[in-house]
Amino acid sequence: MFSGAGRREERCRLYLITPPSFDPETFRDTLAAALDAGDVAAVQLRLKGVEDDAMRRAAEALRPVAQERGVAFLMNDRADLAVETGCDGAHLGREDGDLAAARRLLGPDRTLGATCHDSRHLAMEAAEAGADYVAFGAFFPTGTKPTRHRPDPEILTLWTETTEIPCVAIGGITPQNCAPLVRAGADFLAVVSAVWGHPDGAAAGVRAMNRAIAEALA
Numbered sequence: 001m002f003s004g005a006g007r008r009e010e011r012c013r014l015y016l017i018t019p020p021s022f023d024p025e026t027f028r029d030t031l032a033a034a035l036d037a038g039d040v041a042a043v044q045l046r047l048k049g050v051e052d053d054a055m056r057r058a059a060e061a062l063r064p065v066a067q068e069r070g071v072a073f074l075m076n077d078r079a080d081l082a083v084e085t086g087c088d089g090a091h092l093g094r095e096d097g098d099l100a101a102a103r104r105l106l107g108p109d110r111t112l113g114a115t116c117h118d119s120r121h122l123a124m125e126a127a128e129a130g131a132d133y134v135a136f137g138a139f140f141p142t143g144t145k146p147t148r149h150r151p152d153p154e155i156l157t158l159w160t161e162t163t164e165i166p167c168v169a170i171g172g173i174t175p176q177n178c179a180p181l182v183r184a185g186a187d188f189l190a191v192v193s194a195v196w197g198h199p200d201g202a203a204a205g206v207r208a209m210n211r212a213i214a215e216a217l218a
């Protein structure tokens with residue numbers, strides 16, 4: 001899923017991250033509607049400040065919705081829980097543990113993603129430690145999470161011209177502002193608000209993002 005396919009195909013795909021809080025049973029249908037609305041490469045379960053059991057329950061409810069549709073289901077922050085709950089991989093930030101240890105835990109077949117902020121150096125280290133993709137951001141202001149780094153889209157071009165590891169762009173991305181990131185070479189656009197906060201619902205959000213990606217590449 002993340003092993004270079006995006007860039008070689010010269011297309012950019014959508015990567016959904018769950019909203020900051022939700023009821024798993026209710027959100028299951030919202031997620032299904034979003035995934036049925038258009039192309040989505042991956043869904044990341046991102047729940048902050050909750051007990052492990054809440055993460056397990058959410059994974060149990062949502063993982064089948066993604067996997068039944070051929071969409072990768074990734075766990076944020078925790079490689080151990082990713083393995084335990086049958087996820088397709090994990091996304092780790094700089095404070096979420098050692099990437100090489102996570103790689104060993106996940107084995108060769110699950111996806112490991114790594115936050116690299118605005119740093120190609122961090123990205124190279126992550127790739128060496130076994131990351132399947134690197135994530136740069138936040139490219140735009142976002143209300144979803146406090147952010148300190150603001151990379152230039154050029155980092156995506158420099159990265160894609162020099163490595164085979166796919167890159168994810170994240171942070172405040174919308175249909176209106178995503179074109180420079182797509183044209184700079186982002187393999188994936190990771191979004192929260194643009195989809196879950198879309199005024200016409202999440203399905204409309206997926207359609208709007210995919211339309212904007214297609215227009216940027218036309």
Ligand SMILES: Cc1ncc(COP(=O)(O)OP(=O)(O)O)c(N)n1
Nearest residue numbers: 076091092093094115135168170190
């Ligand atoms: C695809 C993707 N990129 C970056 C992040 C941010 O991870 P992190 O820096 O660990 O921050 P939290 O998401 O854990 O608050 C991400 N989750 N996904």
Ligand SMILES: Cc1ncsc1CCOP(=O)(O)O
Nearest residue numbers: 138142144171172191192193
């Ligand atoms: C998790 C995360 N990491 C960097 S920005 C961000 C939030 C992205 O959310 P949104 O798409 O709503 O800006």
Ligand SMILES: [Mg+2]
Nearest residue numbers: 077092093096
């Ligand atoms: Mg994290």
